[in-house]
Amino acid sequence: MIYKSKYPEVAVVDRPVHEWVLGEAxxxxxxxxxxxxxxxxxxxxxxxxALVRQLAAGLAAEGIGKGDVVALHSPNTILFPVILYATTTAGGTVTTLSPLATPAEIAKQLIDAEARLMVSVSALIESARAAVELVRRQTGRDIEILVCDTADGHRSVLGLLRDGDVPTFELDPAVDVAVLPYSSGTTGVPKGVMLTHRNLCTNLEQMNGLHRIDENDRVIAILPFFHIFGLTALVNNALHRGATVYVHSRFDLDAFLTSLERDRITHAYVAPPVMLVLAKHPAVGNLDLSHLRRVICAAAPLDAGLQAAVADRLGVEIGQAYGMTELSPASHLHADGNLDEPVACVGHLLPSTRARLVDPVTGLDVAAGQPGEVWIQGPQVMKGYFGRPEDTDATVDADGWLHTGDIGRVDENGNWFIVDRVKELIKYKGYQVAPAELEAILLSHPHIADAAVIGVNDEENNEVPKAFVVLAPGASITVDEVMAHVGGQVAPYKKIRRVEFIEAIPKAASGKILRRQLREGEPTRP
Structure with a gap:
């Protein structure tokens, strides 16, 4: 069946993203x-x-125009939105690069995105230089690196500022690409996700119906801007609504906690690892967080117990959201004040959004109340993957349904829950085991600081759940105790069969567990 949002539809926003965001500047x-x-x-x-206008004129003078791609390789800075909106004002597209990417990863994206120009910072300049050199060797193309601050041998991006008008050009918000972030989608290597001006602007309006911030709000920015969650929540939406954004170049626990209190933060957008801090760190109990009104968690599954623990400890409204880069990024959101939603749900469908739950094997809709792969249809669905029509067709079907690769369910009240990803489900003797469920149980143990679960093969070539466990400081627990803790709370086929203690769970900047790294390491593990 097709599920429709309970909220009134919103009008499609056919405006350039820079105009829509800064229209009230x-x-x-x-x-x-x-x-x-x-x-x-x-x-x-x-x-x-003013900086956006001046830099746009400068970029145009450098030859950056409609369709040209500028690569932005930077941690969170206050100049990030300047470069973003100046590029789109000049007619270009921004592809965002992770500050943690290796030169080889950067070079691959520069080549794939056909970047004309790169903007970086002095702290990352060596990686940027190495990447550009790799591009030159592989393609013969030279890409200039500008910096947001200063670095020997490189022009500052602020040196491009100039007065004057930007050359006029025709922009079609429904077709022209504003940003090109990279995502692995449901499978495969990272691909450029073409998000149009219409995608981004309309998604802001879809969220505005459920979640409001305004010029009186103060937003803490610890999520990376290069990731679509941070780009949308902390840059596009916060600036569109007139809020003040407190920018952290990277996540530092002490700086985060200090800023929450000192800067009287009203809204925090976080990933599950930060929720662990808010639930368990002793310093949190000593903070004056009376100004904090709302915490929204997304980017990875959040356990109900952890969500409830943070809500009880902070005394503020905690909600989840769901989406993916290919959805600009949101399709579901916990609405402000909707306190009757059960914990662990990701809220309701956004306005103008439709969904299906489909059996990933048969391709048929599942029965009401049953889990299935989440398919989404709406104005926030990406234009496609850049230069990859086959991958686009495999993700967005002919009827416009985006196949998310995530397993979800919806209850009788329209509350949505994300169970796990299709490719992450473990098949133990024909039974499906969701890693996220086991991870939530592991994290409920007071001696376990973090955990991840993947499927590995046993001696009989059966896929069995294996847990990677990070101990809390000073804690001690045995393998048998870990297995018993989980085994006592799940059906026999869900039991943890292998345990390995490690120092840290590999995660993306968005907070998602990098299970592939754990799987790739398996053959070499003792």
Missing amino acids: ARHATRPAMVDVSSGRTLTYGELA
């Missing part, structure tokens, strides 16, 4: 838009809009 001209928490440097809305 003049009204907020003297208000702080971005604050660098480490230096205290502040950009007001008026200064932000």
Whole structure:
């Protein structure tokens, strides 16, 4: 069956993203838009809009125009939105690069995205240089690296600022690509996700119906801007609504906790690892968080017990959201004030969004109340993967349904739950085992700080669940105790059969567990 949002539909927004986000900048001209928490440097809305116009003129003078791709290789900085919106104002597209990417990974994305120009920072300049050299060797193309600060041998991006108008061009918000983030989708290697101006702007309006922030709000920015969650929640949406964004270049626990209190943060957008901190770190209990009104967690599954623990400890509303890069990124969100939603649900369908739950084997819709692969249809569905029509067709079918690769279910009240990913499900003697369920149980043990579960083959070539466990500081627990802790709470076929203690669970900047790294390491593990 087709599930429809219970909320009224929103009109498609056919506006350039820079105009839509900064449309009220003049009204907020003297208000702080971005604050660098480490230096205290502040950009007001008026200064932000002026820099965007001046840099757009400078980029146009450098030959950047419609369809040209600028690669942004940077941690969170207050100049990030300047470069983003200046590029789109000039007609270009921004592809975002992880600050943690290796030169080889950067080079691969630069080549695949056909980047014309790269913007980086001095702290990352060696990786950027090595990547550009790899591009030159492999393609013969030279890509100039500009920096947001200063670095020997490189022009500063601020040196491009100039007065004057940007050359006019025709922009079709429904077709022209604003950002090109990279995602592995449901399978395979990272691919450029083409998100149009319409995708991004309309998704902001879809979320606005459920979650509101305004010029009185202060948002903490610890999620990476290069990731679509951070880009949408902390840059596009926060600036569109006139909020003040407190920018952290990276996640530092002490700086995060200090900023929550000192900067009187009203809204925090986080991934599950930060929820662990909020639930368990002793310093949290000593903070004055009376200004904090809302915490939204997304990017990876969040256990109901952990969500409840944070809500009880902080005394604020905790909600989840769901989406993926290919959805600009949101399709589900816990609505403000909707306190009757059960914990661990990801909320309701956004306005103008439809969904199906499909058996990944048969391709047929599952019965009501049963789990299935989540398919989404709506104006937030990506244009496609850049230069990969086959991958696009494998993800978005002819009727416009995006196959998420995630297993979900919906209850009788329209509350949605994400169970796990299709490719991450473990098949133990024909039974399906969801790693996320076992991980939640593992994390409920007071001696376990973090955990991940994957499927491995036993001596009889059966796939069995294996747990990778990170112990809490000073804690001690045996393999048998780990197995017994889980075994006492699950059906026999869900029991943990292998345990390995490790120092840290590999995760992406978004907070998602990098299970592939754990799987790839298996053949060499003792």
